[in-house]
Amino acid sequence: MEETSTDIQNKVVLITGGTSGVGKAIALGLAKLGAKIVIISRSHERGQKALHDIAEATGNEKGEFMVADLSLQSSIRKVSEEFKRKYERLDVLANVGGAVYFEKQLTSEGIERTFALNYLSHFLLTNELLDTLKESRPSRVITVSGAPRFLKKANFNIEDVQSINHFSGLGATTQALFARVIFTYELARRLEGTGVRAFTFHPGLVQSNLTRNAPWYIKVYGKLANRRAKEDCEIGVYLAAAKEVENVNGVFFDDKKQLMTLPILQDEEIGRRLWSISEELAGISKM
Ligand SMILES: NC(=O)c1ccc[n+]([C@@H]2O[C@H](COP(=O)([O-])OP(=O)(O)OC[C@H]3O[C@@H](n4cnc5c(N)ncnc54)[C@H](OP(=O)(O)O)[C@@H]3O)[C@@H](O)[C@H]2O)c1
Incomplete structure (x- = not known):
């Protein structure tokens, strides 16, 4: 971040997944720059621990956390209302929380x-x-x-977005990675001219x-991968904070800050269809 200019000081950043992995790495990086971090976690204990770690590492004690289970729409609606009651502004929303499940299961609201x-x-x-x-x-x-190597060859199944008919844990996880990118491009198209930018x-x-949640042999792989993995997430911090990207919108960056095109996922018709399916599944009125 040395050569990057930011004005994130005291800006409000809401981060899902801020207690671990990518989300925590971004929370740490932004706290270091003086942002006010708000973390969503399912657990008081993990939320508190993350804030403690962040304050200890950065000296920034402005962080707060909110509790929600983001697999449930009722919980998302509740935490959104709580956020709006508590904070007057939201400068950056970081959608980072996630998990890999190896068995198909519907939530209590009937969504995979x-x-x-x-x-x-x-x-x-x-x-x-x-x-x-x-x-x-x-x-x-x-x-x-x-990773762009997967996204470039995306085979997003718009006919079965929830992977109900042919479920595998990794297949459904990849499908969601594609959906996140299609969503970002469509969001950016819809927000053109509003001053809200969307990046993935x-x-x-x-x-x-x-x-x-994985079988033991994948857990072993995860442990080995963690030995090679980094603790920070510079690209996430950059996209949340850098002035350099304030005039771009609807873009994908790799982890080296390279802006890349992903033609399959930029398809406008797919974007419109996924938006419409999502509105229906989430029970929200047309935007
Ligand atoms: N790590 C990587 O190298 C990497 C690379 C590419 C993509 N990604 C993507 O980044 C996302 C996060 O991965 P990660 O490595 O950061 O995983 P992680 O270390 O397992 O952290 C997952 C985070 O998501 C939160 N979370 C999980 N289920 C939740 C729920 N039902 N409600 C609310 N929060 C929930 C967890 O919070 P609580 O447990 O506190 O609720 C935790 O903070 C994943 O979707 C992954 O596909 C990661």
């Missing part, structure tokens, strides 16, 4: 869990907070995705607890 958490939560939380983001313009929505990015290999 991987899709509900890894994609639909980003769609709904963003929509619930859109007015606040617009009022706080210029503001940003940044959404994590995956590959975080690189960041230390993570993603294999916590």
